[in-house]
Amino acid sequence: MNSQTKSQFIAVASITSELSAVMVVAKEISLAAANAKAIAFRAGDKAKGFQPITDFINELAKETIELVTNINVYALLLYRLTVNEYRRTAAYNRFEQVAKLAVGAEYADSMQEPIAQAKTIMQDCQRQFKRDVTQLLGQLEAVMHHARAARVIAANSRIEASQAGEYLQSLQAVAESVDKAAHTIHDNVQRCRIALSIYRNS
Amino acid sequence: MKMTKIYEGAHQWVMFGRDENKPDNIIDSNQYIVRTANKCLLLEPGGTELFAPMMAAVLHHAPVEQITDLFASHQDPDVISSLGLWDQALSNAKLHAPALWEGYIRHFGCESIEYVPIPDNGETIKLESVELQIIPAHYLHSPCNFHVYDPVAKILMTGSVGSAWEGANAPVFVERFDSHVEKMRYYHQRMMPSNQAKRAWIDRVRNLDIEILAPQHGRMFKGDDVKRFLDWFDALQVGTGV
Numbered sequence: 218m219n220s221q222t223k224s225q226f227i228a229v230a231s232i233t234s235e236l237s238a239v240m241v242v243a244k245e246i247s248l249a250a251a252n253a254k255a256i257a258f259r260a261g262d263k264a265k266g267f268q269p270i271t272d273f274i275n276e277l278a279k280e281t282i283e284l285v286t287n288i289n290v291y292a293l294l295l296y297r298l299t300v301n302e303y304r305r306t307a308a309y310n311r312f313e314q315v316a317k318l319a320v321g322a323e324y325a326d327s328m329q330e331p332i333a334q335a336k337t338i339m340q341d342c343q344r345q346f347k348r349d350v351t352q353l354l355g356q357l358e359a360v361m362h363h364a365r366a367a368r369v370i371a372a373n374s375r376i377e378a379s380q381a382g383e384y385l386q387s388l389q390a391v392a393e394s395v396d397k398a399a400h401t402i403h404d405n406v407q408r409c410r411i412a413l414s415i416y417r418n419s
Numbered sequence: 420m421k422m423t424k425i426y427e428g429a430h431q432w433v434m435f436g437r438d439e440n441k442p443d444n445i446i447d448s449n450q451y452i453v454r455t456a457n458k459c460l461l462l463e464p465g466g467t468e469l470f471a472p473m474m475a476a477v478l479h480h481a482p483v484e485q486i487t488d489l490f491a492s493h494q495d496p497d498v499i500s501s502l503g504l505w506d507q508a509l510s511n512a513k514l515h516a517p518a519l520w521e522g523y524i525r526h527f528g529c530e531s532i533e534y535v536p537i538p539d540n541g542e543t544i545k546l547e548s549v550e551l552q553i554i555p556a557h558y559l560h561s562p563c564n565f566h567v568y569d570p571v572a573k574i575l576m577t578g579s580v581g582s583a584w585e586g587a588n589a590p591v592f593v594e595r596f597d598s599h600v601e602k603m604r605y606y607h608q609r610m611m612p613s614n615q616a617k618r619a620w621i622d623r624v625r626n627l628d629i630e631i632l633a634p635q636h637g638r639m640f641k642g643d644d645v646k647r648f649l650d651w652f653d654a655l656q657v658g659t660g661v
Contacts, residue, residue, distance in 0.1 A: 328483055
């Protein structure tokens with residue numbers, strides 16, 4: 218296995234690993250939203266501005282979980298494609314070796330068709346991989362968008378929390394945890410994007 | 420890859436082996452083809468590492484599109500791990516291999532090649548007008564194992580039975596049986612698990628008219644050495660690993 222193939226396998230495998238961490242964090246946001254909702258309810262009029270924000274937070278967490286679930290399915294398909302591309306490339310290379318070794322053999326020419334077929338299939342796999350990576354990067358961008366939105370919500374939450382009197386600390390803690398989660402999601406997804414970007418369609 | 424024609428009649432048998440370019444840390448193995456006018460059967464196609472030299476050698480005898488049948492005596496990688504590559508090279512081929520091992524052998528890659536499962540009691544492979552008998556050889560050494568007998572060429576391809584671990588320069592036929600025995604003893608004692616299975620197989624093959632006994636590793640036996648081998652194997656205690 219050459220180093221290019223190895224990095225391809227590692228890039229695809231790392232997506233699943235990074236995204237499972239994102240999933241955990243998204244679930245934490247969902248929990249923070251439920252917590253914030255309960256606090257805001259208790260705070261009544263003092264946290265009036267905070268109440269609609271909790272729905273936003275919850276919605277964002279749900280959408281992130283859904284997106285990541287879909288990306289994971291896609292990442293598995295990409296992994297299978299990588300395995301297939303590896304097998305096809307290995308076969309093509311062996312067939313080329315056969316052609317070299319068979320020089321002078323009576324039926325050496327009969328190898329040309331399998332070589333041509335193997336080359337076409339290998340190139341199709343490579344093109345498909347690039348297409349899928351481009352699509353996956355688009356999906357990852359959507360998760361990044363959610364992370365950015367979560368940070369804006371966290372900033373708004375802080376402002377609204379400051380009006381909440383004795384509930385200030387609890388609501389600020391919620392804002393902090395959303396902000397921290399947004400950062401983690403951003404960083405993990407960014408690592409996925411960097412790992413994959415070298416394989417995208419130019 | 421050395422090529423030796425071992426039968427020439429209305430059809431041919433060719434033995435391939437002693438590949439000088441194979442990596443040192445993989446075992447040397449013998450592959451065989453049975454060639455008829457329009458078809459070619461590959462017996463024990465070999466491991467992945469051997470695919471390129473083996474295919475190149477076969478192209479001296481048959482075009483790719485006429486390699487229509489493959490046979491694997493059992494599931495070991497030195498026998499059939501090249502399957503995934505043959506699978507991508509051959510457009511219309513069948514693999515005759517033990518039914519018991521189908522789910523295992525398919526791990527090597529078998530999408531376009533048709534897997535023809537051999538039942539426990541054996542069967543016949545028809546290659547144009549040539550009929551090859553698939554002889555059960557279970558537990559020798561694999562629990563589900565077969566040999567191939569050609570009654571016209573009088574060749575019995577015996578897979579692991581008769582094998583010896585030898586270098587890439589060894590002659591293809593046994594020349595002095597008595598000295599060859601020491602090259603086979605440990606292999607058979609350690610690799611063959613059952614004296615009962617061994618006796619059943621010997622009883623079966625003693626009824627066959629055999630001119631050449633062709634194993635998957637080491638040298639082939641010809642003429643009187645076939646009987647000498649059967650007598651020697653009959654007397655040998657096997658299953659010494661426990």
